[in-house]
Amino acid sequence: MYDNIPKKLKYSKQHEWLHKKEKSIYTLGITYHAQNTLGEIVFVELPSLGDSFSAGDCFAVAESVKSASDIYIPISGKIISVNNKLKENPDLINSHPYEQGWIAKIYSEDQKSFLNLLDFDQYRILIESI
Amino acid sequence: MNKKTALYEEHIISGAFLVNFYNWILPLYYSSQINEHYAVRKDVGMFDISHMTIIDIEGAQSGIYLRYLLTKDVFQIIPGKALYSTILNENAGIIDDVVVYSLSSSLFRIIANASTRDRVINWMSHHKMNYPTVKVKLRDDLSLIAVQGPNSLLKLHHIFGKDYHYLFKKLERFCCMEINDFFFSTTGYTGEIGYEIALPNCKAIDFWRHLKTLGIETCGLGARNTLRLEAGMNLYNQDMDEHTSPFSTNMSHTISWYPASRKFIGRTALEKLKDNTDEKMVGILMVSEGVVRNGLKIYYRDIYGKEGEGIVTSGTFSPTLKRGIGLARVSRYIGNFAYAKLYNREVCLKVMAPNFIHCSD
Numbered sequence: 431m432y433d434n435i436p437k438k439l440k441y442s443k444q445h446e447w448l449h450k451k452e453k454s455i456y457t458l459g460i461t462y463h464a465q466n467t468l469g470e471i472v473f474v475e476l477p478s479l480g481d482s483f484s485a486g487d488c489f490a491v492a493e494s495v496k497s498a499s500d501i502y503i504p505i506s507g508k509i510i511s512v513n514n515k516l517k518e519n520p521d522l523i524n525s526h527p528y529e530q531g532w533i534a535k536i537y538s539e540d541q542k543s544f545l546n547l548l549d550f551d552q553y554r555i556l557i558e559s560i
Numbered sequence: 561m562n563k564k565t566a567l568y569e570e571h572i573i574s575g576a577f578l579v580n581f582y583n584w585i586l587p588l589y590y591s592s593q594i595n596e597h598y599a600v601r602k603d604v605g606m607f608d609i610s611h612m613t614i615i616d617i618e619g620a621q622s623g624i625y626l627r628y629l630l631t632k633d634v635f636q637i638i639p640g641k642a643l644y645s646t647i648l649n650e651n652a653g654i655i656d657d658v659v660v661y662s663l664s665s666s667l668f669r670i671i672a673n674a675s676t677r678d679r680v681i682n683w684m685s686h687h688k689m690n691y692p693t694v695k696v697k698l699r700d701d702l703s704l705i706a707v708q709g710p711n712s713l714l715k716l717h718h719i720f721g722k723d724y725h726y727l728f729k730k731l732e733r734f735c736c737m738e739i740n741d742f743f744f745s746t747t748g749y750t751g752e753i754g755y756e757i758a759l760p761n762c763k764a765i766d767f768w769r770h771l772k773t774l775g776i777e778t779c780g781l782g783a784r785n786t787l788r789l790e791a792g793m794n795l796y797n798q799d800m801d802e803h804t805s806p807f808s809t810n811m812s813h814t815i816s817w818y819p820a821s822r823k824f825i826g827r828t829a830l831e832k833l834k835d836n837t838d839e840k841m842v843g844i845l846m847v848s849e850g851v852v853r854n855g856l857k858i859y860y861r862d863i864y865g866k867e868g869e870g871i872v873t874s875g876t877f878s879p880t881l882k883r884g885i886g887l888a889r890v891s892r893y894i895g896n897f898a899y900a901k902l903y904n905r906e907v908c909l910k911v912m913a914p915n916f917i918h919c920s921d
Contacts, residue, residue: 470594472877473851473884475903491903493851495593495782495877517849 434462436528440544441553442504447528448547454539455510459532460492460501460523463557469494471520476512477534483507485543490533492523504547507538565610566703566761567768574778582675584611586781593782597879600750600787601917604709605779606771611674614699614758615684620666625691628824629684630660631806633816637662642734642747646806646814647672647680648826652833653802654809656680657794659747661736669736669743671704671756673796687825702743703764707776708754708787715774716755749784751791751917789876789885792843792914798854799841799873799887805833808889810841810914840892843914844872845885850902851877852884858900858909862893870898878916885916 439447445464449457465471475491483489488500489509512534515522523531538544548556563584571578576587586608589596599605617626626634632645639662647655656676661669672680684696707716717728720739728744731737733753736745743758759767772778785795792810794800800809815830816822846852852875862868870890878885890898890911898909 470592472594472879472882473849475850493877495786498851498853 435550435554435557437550439528440504440547440549441556442502442547443556444502444504445557446502446504448504448544450544451535454537455535456505456507456538456544457532457535458504459527461553462527463560464499465524465527465531468492468499469496471523474516474520474523474533476516477509479509479512481509483509485540492520501533503536505536505538505543506540507536509534510537511535563611565608566764567608567610567705570765570768571608576778576780579781581611581781582677584674586611587778589780589782590778593780593786594879596777596779596783597786599777600709600752600779600783601880602710603777604707604711604715604754604775605777605783606768607706607708607779607781607784608703608768609706609756610703610761610764612704613670613672613674613677613680614702614704615670615672615681616663616697616699617668617670617684617694618666618697619691619694621691622666622668622694625688625694626660626668627822628690629687630658631815631824631826631830632660633818633822634660634662634668636816639664640735640737642736642745644734644747644814646811647683648806648824648830649683649802650826650829652805652826652829654796654800654804654806654811655683655802657796657800657811657814659745661745663736663738669699675797699758701761702758703761705757705759705764705768705771706748706750706754707757707771708748708750708752710752712752712754715776719770719774749791749793750787751793752787786876786879789874789887790878790880790917792887792916794841794887795874804889805830805837807833807837808839808841810887838892839889840894841873841887841889841914842894843885843912843916844888844898844909845881845912845916846883847908847910849882850884850907851875852886852900852902852909854886856886856900856902858888858890858898860890860894860898860911862891863895864893866893868894870894872900880917887914 473493483503489503490501579588630645632643642661748754856872868891872886875886
């Protein structure tokens with residue numbers, strides 16, 4: 431189970447993960463737990479390049495066969511890239527939630543929100559309590 | 561109260577993901593809902609549908625009784641044939657949609673929904689008052705397995721040996737036959753050819769396992785729902801219920817109007833509603849990518865330019881078309897397009913007859 435929570439990532443309470451690639455550039459997606467709860471993802475509504483969001487905004491939607499799930503941006507920022515592979519293969523999020531199933535890359539200077547995110551241990555405790 | 565079919569343990573062994581469906585514990589999927597859907601569209605899959613209600617109606621007056629109970633006229637069929645009908649209340653509200661099979665001149669079988677089990681049984685018992693010699697028997701001793709897909713005949717015709725090949729080959733659509741204590745009907749809820757097979761509960765596990773050795777994929781309720789919606793078929797309690805008539809739910813074809821002298825429950829109300837119903841049910845297809853969901857409000861300008869509002873009664877993602885499809889209750893004057901607010905933008909929906917895919921039948 432702990433293999434499903436990579437140690438180097440940060441996590442939000444809404445089950446998104448964040449990876450700091452370099453200064454002010456982050457990659458994000460949803461966790462193994464999130465995709466497992468959703469079921470087979472059949473469609474992802476991605477944001478447009480250049481869209482800006484505040485921390486906690488819904489910036490994408492993942493549709494599984496049974497329901498739609500809003501995906502929230504953990505820190506404020508601007509979309510600089512989206513994973514176009516999800517258009518043809520939305521189920522990449524199910525099979526590889528942390529690698530090929532990434533959702534968007536953002537530019538952010540929101541240090542405050544970043545520091546408030548959960549680390550590996552805190553996220554593990556969160557999902558164990560569910 | 562959680563009810564289990566005779567195949568419950570098999571589903572556990574398969575590792576199926578189970579859900580509660582109107583008090584029955586059934587598989588939602590075994591491995592992948594999408595793959596199970598494709599198995600039925602491209603090859604053959606099977607469903608445990610033992611939760612459905614099988615009722616046998618026996619006696620010399622059973623045909624006359626059913627002519628009163630059902631919107632379809634059972635005098636139209638001879639033994640070995642089936643009809644898709646509704647049971648209405650006195651206000652022409654739909655109590656259930658059923659398939660009725662003629663087994664002999666004094667024996668009919670009805671398969672009704674699990675969700676309406678008590679309502680249908682009570683209704684049928686109550687209205688049997690004028691037909692005291694008719695026996696209504698609940699067949700809980702039978703399990704029901706649906707085998708559906710273009711390769712159904714190919715995979716099934718040899719299960720009883722060469723001598724029975726011809727029986728399977730000559731069985732047409734919407735027909736039924738009995739071989740030993742197996743009941744086969746060429747009906748289904750997927751839009752593909754196939755069989756719904758009733759058999760004694762004690763034989764269900766062996767038969768299910770045997771079908772698996774033939775390479776038939778086990779499929780759950782999830783795939784059953786996406787398949788029936790692609791085929792434009794209603795789901796009771798979602799697309800229709802006792803507050804809706806056949807006219808507003810795309811079920812007019814379940815009514816046999818002739819002979820005009822045939823009295824059936826709901827006929828009087830139905831005649832008043834005919835040509836007087838402002839609503840109808842249509843299919844909707846998302847023009848762009850995305851999914852439609854139950855309860856989504858849709859907006860349109862009708863053919864007279866008037867603004868209207870409708871509701872999606874069943875919506876899903878169509879694995880075959882790879883976009884959202886649904887059934888919606890709308891004004892009978894709706895045009896060719898409607899709109900909905902989805903993903904913080906306006907999405908366009910094509911309005912069409914609910915035949916989203918070319919079905920084998």
